[in-house]
Amino acid sequence: MTGKNKTTTNAPDAAEPDTKSRIIAVAERMIAGRGIQQMSIRDITREAGVNLAAINYHFGSKERLTAEVLARQVTHLNVERMAMLDRLETDYADGVIPVESVLEIVFNLILCADDKARIAEHTVKMIGRFFMDPDAEVIAMLRPYFLPFKARVLKLLVRALPDIPREEVEWRTFHVFGLLNHYFLFADLHCKECGKKHNVKKELRRLVAFCAAGLKASPGAPHQAHSH
Amino acid sequence: MTGKNKTTTNAPDAAEPDTKSRIIAVAERMIAGRGIQQMSIRDITREAGVNLAAINYHFGSKERLTAEVLARQVTHLNVERMAMLDRLETDYADGVIPVESVLEIVFNLILCADDKARIAEHTVKMIGRFFMDPDAEVIAMLRPYFLPFKARVLKLLVRALPDIPREEVEWRTFHVFGLLNHYFLFADLHCKECGKKHNVKKELRRLVAFCAAGLKASPGAPHQAHSH
DNA sequence: GTGCGTTTCAAACATACGTTTGAATGACTG
DNA sequence: CAGTCATTCAAACGTATGTTTGAAACGCAC
Numbered sequence: 052m053t054g055k056n057k058t059t060t061n062a063p064d065a066a067e068p069d070t071k072s073r074i075i076a077v078a079e080r081m082i083a084g085r086g087i088q089q090m091s092i093r094d095i096t097r098e099a100g101v102n103l104a105a106i107n108y109h110f111g112s113k114e115r116l117t118a119e120v121l122a123r124q125v126t127h128l129n130v131e132r133m134a135m136l137d138r139l140e141t142d143y144a145d146g147v148i149p150v151e152s153v154l155e156i157v158f159n160l161i162l163c164a165d166d167k168a169r170i171a172e173h174t175v176k177m178i179g180r181f182f183m184d185p186d187a188e189v190i191a192m193l194r195p196y197f198l199p200f201k202a203r204v205l206k207l208l209v210r211a212l213p214d215i216p217r218e219e220v221e222w223r224t225f226h227v228f229g230l231l232n233h234y235f236l237f238a239d240l241h242c243k244e245c246g247k248k249h250n251v252k253k254e255l256r257r258l259v260a261f262c263a264a265g266l267k268a269s270p271g272a273p274h275q276a277h278s279h
Numbered sequence: 280m281t282g283k284n285k286t287t288t289n290a291p292d293a294a295e296p297d298t299k300s301r302i303i304a305v306a307e308r309m310i311a312g313r314g315i316q317q318m319s320i321r322d323i324t325r326e327a328g329v330n331l332a333a334i335n336y337h338f339g340s341k342e343r344l345t346a347e348v349l350a351r352q353v354t355h356l357n358v359e360r361m362a363m364l365d366r367l368e369t370d371y372a373d374g375v376i377p378v379e380s381v382l383e384i385v386f387n388l389i390l391c392a393d394d395k396a397r398i399a400e401h402t403v404k405m406i407g408r409f410f411m412d413p414d415a416e417v418i419a420m421l422r423p424y425f426l427p428f429k430a431r432v433l434k435l436l437v438r439a440l441p442d443i444p445r446e447e448v449e450w451r452t453f454h455v456f457g458l459l460n461h462y463f464l465f466a467d468l469h470c471k472e473c474g475k476k477h478n479v480k481k482e483l484r485r486l487v488a489f490c491a492a493g494l495k496a497s498p499g500a501p502h503q504a505h506s507h
Numbered sequence: 508g509t510g511c512g513t514t515t516c517a518a519a520c521a522t523a524c525g526t527t528t529g530a531a532t533g534a535c536t537g
Numbered sequence: 538c539a540g541t542c543a544t545t546c547a548a549a550c551g552t553a554t555g556t557t558t559g560a561a562a563c564g565c566a567c
Contacts, residue, residue, distance in 0.1 A: 070544085086413040088317060092525060102546050107526060109544095183411045183464070185314040223489055226458055229465065233457030236411070261451055261493040268492030270485070298514085320555060330516050335556060337514095 071109045073099045078120045083173035087117055087184050118192060121181060124174050125196045128160060132200055135159065136207070150211045150266055154259045157204055158231060161238075161258075162251055172239075179235035201228060212266060219270045227262045234258065299337045301327045306348045311401035315345055315412050346420060349409060352402050353424045356388060360428055363387065364435070378439045378494055382487045385432055386459060389466075389486075390479055400467075407463035429456060440494060447498045455490045462486065 077099040081090040092113055096103045110116040135156045139148055160175060181193055201224075209220045238254070305327040309318040320341055324331045338344040363384045367376055388403060409421055429452075437448045466482070 084413065086316075088314075089413060091523085093523080102544095103525095104527080104546075105544090113525065180413065185312065185317065185408065219485070222485060225465075226461065226489065229461035230454055230458055233454065233461055237453075237457065257447070257450060257498070260496050260498060261454065264496030265489040265493040268488050270488060319553085321553080330514095331555095332516075332557080333514090341555060 070101050080173050083176035086180050150263045153207045158258045175235040179232050182232050223266050298329050307405050308401050311404035314408050378491045381435045386486045403463040407460050410460050451494050
């Protein structure tokens with residue numbers, strides 16, 4: 052049925068792949084650009100050079116297309132991040148993993164956009180759009196993909212920060228992921244404002260430094276309020 | 280023309296105000312709930328109990344309505360925040376203002392939702408939706424409202440952090456505001472996940488502590504990378 | 508009461524959207 | 538060659554949207 056029946060011509064030119072793949076590629080770019088609800092079947096098919104009915108034929112509905120667009124990159128990305136955590140846990144067999152090492156993995160996917168080009172620049176932006184979508188069904192789609200990783204990161208951070216109350220670490224970790232998402236969506240904008248193209252490695256160092264300090268901050272020590 | 284011709288009946292009941300005000304109130308709640316592009320003229324008018332044509336009559340277009348919804352709360356909010364900065368600068372005449380004091384003002388508007396009820400809970404969420412909107416025209420609308428305050432905060436933070444390079448402070452401040460926005464949109468969600476209703480004062484202390492530590496972090500000192 | 512300006516109302520308009528349909532195309536199998 | 542299957546295509550369907558229209562309703566001044 053939905054199987055690969057790709058016109059047995061044995062020259063699957065990379066420039067003109069599957070209709071299905073072409074749709075997914077354009078849809079991903081469109082979601083990154085204008086958001087999920089604003090991505091239109093008609094615009095996608097026009098830009099991809101396929102027929103209007105192609106999406107409903109290959110995916111069943113617009114909603115199922117967005118689900119596949121999400122799954123496409125995220126599943127791959129997830130196994131990679133999980134593997135990184137595995138390596139980290141075996142390296143630190145005693146269980147005391149530095150906060151910075153965990154954060155490096157959390158923020159690592161911004162590197163992929165530059166280094167190995169496995170994940171395009173607009174891919175992370177697309178993920179950001181998913182998280183910022185107001186629709187409850189959309190964010191429900193995200194849960195199975197991101198919750199396991201987040202839970203595992205949280206556990207490591209709780210262990211790495213024995214002096215901080217667990218609930219406080221949870222709160223801070225929640226906002227670390229929020230910052231990651233904000234970075235996905237607006238890093239290019241900030242880059243445009245300040246004029247200079249950023250070095251990805253440097254950005255990773257910055258993110259880790261900022262968040263590590265925030266995570267480690269003494270929670271019970273508010274500053275001395277000034278009088279007024 | 281557009282002047283207040285509010286049916287000279289001298290009983291402007293608070294429960295049933297202007298058609299215009301009622302529209303704005305519903306629109307604000309709707310933007311907070313489902314986003315700007317998803318807010319529908321028809322749903323607003325139905326929920327507000329006014330005629331479908333009322334929006335185009337009173338505001339001219341849907342776009343001008345959203346502009347007024349934004350301006351409504353933000354202008355008020357801005358003069359208040361600016362006044363807070365004024366007071367802070369006179370208090371610290373020498374110019375050395377603690378980072379925490381500046382951050383308290385930045386995050387202060389989350390307090391308004393609880394304390395004086397001048398700004399409803401959904402108002403901050405609405406502002407968050409504006410910032411997360413993919414449409415370039417929408418975020419262009421925000422610039423004049425928020426840029427002056429942000430610029431002033433940045434200047435204070437740069438002065439308060441003489442050991443951090445200016446560009447680094449800019450980068451970090453950018454993400455502090457990102458965190459603020461993320462808080463607007465998802466604080467209730469995190470609250471729902473962890474089950475307990477949060478104390479607003481405590482949340483403010485947490486935000487300030489986290490961001491202050493991040494801002495002050497030594498930028499040149501990456502952690503000792505573990506081998507592999 | 509008459510006239511006037513503002514506001515409300517039901518109805519229609521034009522456009523965009525996701526989806527469905529049925530015929531046409533093309534490739535492989537028997 | 539005939540048959541079967543997956544795929545493509547142009548066209549239409551139904552619905553939702555923002556906007557416009559012209560008449561009706563209302564309040565107020567003369």
